[in-house]
Amino acid sequence: MSQIPDRIPPLPAPVAEQIAGLTFTAGQPLIIVDADEVLFYFMRGLETFLTGRDLYFDWASYALYGNIRQRADDLPVAAELLHPLLQCFFDEATESLEPVDGAAAALETLSAKGRVLVLSNVPMSARQARQRALQRHGMDFPLIANTGPKGPAVAELLTRAAAPAVFIDDIPHNHASVAKLAPAAHRLHFIADPRLAALLGPAEDCHHRAETWPDLQRLITGLLEPT
Template sequence: MLKTKEPDALPAAVADQIAALALTPGRPLLIVDADEVLFYFMRGLERFLESRKLYFDWQSYALHGNIRRRLDDSVVLAEELHLLLQRFFADATEDMEPVDGAAAALERLRDRMQVVVLSNVPALARQARERALARHGMPYPLIANSGSKGPAVSALLRRVPGPAIFIDDIPHNHTSVARLAPEVHRLHFVADHRLAALLGPAPDCHHRVASWAEIHDHVSALLVGT
């Protein structure tokens, strides 16, 4: 869910992670986000905020402007919010709840696809995210991305030309991928129904989905004939 800037250049640290992946040329690729796709980001964030006498106001999809102090309802400003989110990822990444049906759907799809998790998790929490993925039955390669996701998806396609599907909750990530890797099929999914209600389908997605059961069926239909 965390918003990021949109550089066109692929960060060197991300390029190194992609180069190190063991990928099979020609095998369909599923590129899947983590926060609000594989893990319930907002549920974890709300628990974290409550422990600090803060709350999420639910006035929009954005984090900035919606995190407030219970004492006086004042908004947590940008600089403090950045530090707060870094602490959240450091403390709570490994404890986020898995999204219903995600592990089971990916397990069924992995017979026909290779799965890569592309997450904007901070580098300090990468190992915690890997442990959480493994513990919840999703031991797939993780790329700790920085910035919007078009550059990373484009780089993955250079490694694995062929059919690819991208799943993410952030609309501007769909726009970035549409611009830099337009051949990728883009699914917009927001696991938390409260968040999903705050925005419509991403303008540059191909399809909006509401559950992992729907994702499984949609992706399976796309794989017919590949």
């Protein structure tokens, strides 16, 4: 894989503003961690949300589209209705999602080795709810509400930090984006919900697939400890 990133597209203004508001310590490594299915059990919350609307998740694949179905006739929710449905879910349920087992304890320990940043594709309308949830569950780290693939944001963070970085995410296309635009970041693939994890193998562009937060903690410690 090439270590020379392609031209980095401009960041959306809200993402750029959030990153510009951060301060960095020269040489301090970054631990850039996703939220849904990494710090919080997204699918557990989504299933509860869907049940209250006479919908269910089919578990036929990793994708949301096609798997969110109507109980009345088993037909998938139409594509044009999916985005507003998910927006409603984030607005209503973000603050109440369960934290992933071991995440807070691992990040507390790892924060002594690097700067922890939460890079989440949570809608801006639910950003404050996500920050409150992070605080409530012992993960009070800076939150960047991102839009789209995460490569541009990670590339900007690496440029500003000028330090090693670890990236943790459940979505393969985010690993591909980071591999393309910020290849120096060490990419760890993690999916908290075992039902969801069983639907997908290791991301093609990750360096390692982890199964638990203790596994992630061990890997990240090894990457960031001086040799």
